[in-house]
Amino acid sequence: MQVTKCFFCTREKGNFGGSPAELVTDPSKSNIHEIIEAKNVIVMDGETLKDYLIKSICKMFDTSLKVNMSHIYFSL
Numbered sequence: 163m164q165v166t167k168c169f170f171c172t173r174e175k176g177n178f179g180g181s182p183a184e185l186v187t188d189p190s191k192s193n194i195h196e197i198i199e200a201k202n203v204i205v206m207d208g209e210t211l212k213d214y215l216i217k218s219i220c221k222m223f224d225t226s227l228k229v230n231m232s233h234i235y236f237s238l
Contacts, residue, residue, distance in 0.1 A: 221230040
């Protein structure tokens with residue numbers, strides 16, 4: 163397995179890019195390329211990580227915490 167810093171840019175327009183934290187290459191998998199995005203989240207005193215995620219980019223669905231795909235982050 164190899165982990166590499168990376169940046170992506172669209173081929174169609176060339177003006178939209180992103181920089182996930184790392185690109186992971188694992189030749190033992192059928193899809194050998196995966197990306198990792200990592201954030202350093204700081205929660206306030208008395209707040210849990212779950213509390214922070216719900217007020218920022220996640221939603222509760224039944225009993226599961228999931229990424230809110232309608233968040234503005236995903237529509238940029």
